[in-house]
Amino acid sequence: MYRGISKELLDFLQKSPTAFHAVENIKEELNKDGFVELLEGKPWKMAPGGKYYITRNNSSIIALKVGSNLENYSFNVAASHSDCPTFKLKENAELEVKGKYTQLNTEGYGGMICSTWFDKPLSIAGRLLIKDGNELKTQLINIDRDLVLIPNMAIHMNRAVNDGYAYNKQIDMLPLFGGADCKPGDFMKLVAKEAGVQVEDIYGSDLYLYNRTAPSIWGANDEFISSQHLDDLQCAFTSLKGFLAGGNDQSIDVLACFDNEEVGSGTKQGAASTLLYDVLKRANSALGKTEEDFYCAIASSFMLSADNAHAVHPHHSQKTDATNCVYMNEGIVVKSHAGQKYTSDAVSIAVFKDLCKKANVPVQFFANRSDEAGGSTLGNIAMAQVSMNSVDIGLPQLAMHSTYETAGIKDTYYMIQVMTEFFNCHISEINTNVLKVD
Secondary structure, eight states: OHHHHHHHHHHHHHTOSSHHHHHHHHHHHHHHTTOEEOOTTSOOOOOTTOEEEEEETTTEEEEEEEOSOOTTOEEEEEEEEOOOSEEEEEEEEEEEETTTEEEEEEEEESOOOGGGGBTSOEEEEEEEEEEETTEEEEEEEEOOSOOBBBOOOOTTTOTTTTTTOOOOTTTTSOOEEEOTTOOTTHHHHHHHHHHTSOGGGEEEEEEEEEEOOOOEEESTTSOEEEETTHHHHHHHHHHHHHHHHOOOTTEEEEEEEESOGGGTSOSTTSTTSSHHHHHHHHHHHHTTOOHHHHHHHHHHOEEEEEOOEEBOOSSOGGGSOSSSOBOTTSOEEEEOOTTSSSOOOHHHHHHHHHHHHHHTOOEEEEOOOTTSOOOOOSHHHHTTTSOOEEEEEEOEEESTTSSSEEEETTHHHHHHHHHHHHHHOOEEEEETTEEEEO
């Protein structure tokens, strides 16, 4: 049970080297289930019982499963993010070194652990904009072979490397692409060949490095999984599975996967944009509902903001709170923060605990040490655009923002179970003091 779903997750992760690929893979699953794509630039036609999805920038996606009885409907929203810390190639990427090497010029995207990028097989993936007549077409690309590597400097030349060395992204982190036989322009020729087009037809690109180390299931009892991009594609995958498995007649179920969380969400496709509000408002109109209907629905709506959490580290247990710390394979994590970096409060926690009990899933609680600054996520950012009850949840993991992260084999299954339960239920506001969860 745990191993089977974990293998499915790891396959999804391996096929999703960038946010663009992750969204394409989510689209593929939705298409198989009969969902219809809607375009933001075209009028929408929707009906009760219908299934739809919308993408923005090819890196964010929102899917909707519409109930058949919308007399007293609300939105059930599960939100995650598609991006992860990495290195992005600059426009003029090739850097020649003394006529003997060719490096690729990159810049950091998000807060990665730099040391985890060294001496590993890496490659490049992303999207191209191809000129075809009077059209510019998006094409995804994944150079599916060991292509580049970021070499460490020998300890003999960097004696301080084990004493807290500060990596310089412009000097230390550039990937090696070729040797003396590499000629100017070879990189874009390789990219064009991979895409099956001419170099001159490539008008734009968003290309990123990714780690090609194979995902694995490991440990004394096969209790751990490791892969690139567990943060946050593990939550995106489990949200998708629960979304497809669940459903109820009285709600509009919503799967949202936003890009650019790792750099603050402040883009047209990020959680801080109007994307979620736009989709929910347009869906309301396309279903023949009034503006008053929309605001009534929002008042009863609920969001699961799903982004992974820090498990207790075996070397550094003192880094986590004494009583609000979490462990892999021990259940879903509810995250709280007095300063509201997380959206969880008494109301939303109570609803989520009830869901976990119904799904027979263990739940645990995370808070940062009071003398340590923690990270943030997308829930509170999205709430600035469309406000509803929300709880921040996640799956416990080690080495967040490494190129190779670790989580528990059981927790993927647990999250799918509670996501399915969430989408099976209907939440309604009885009065200012009572929420009903059917």
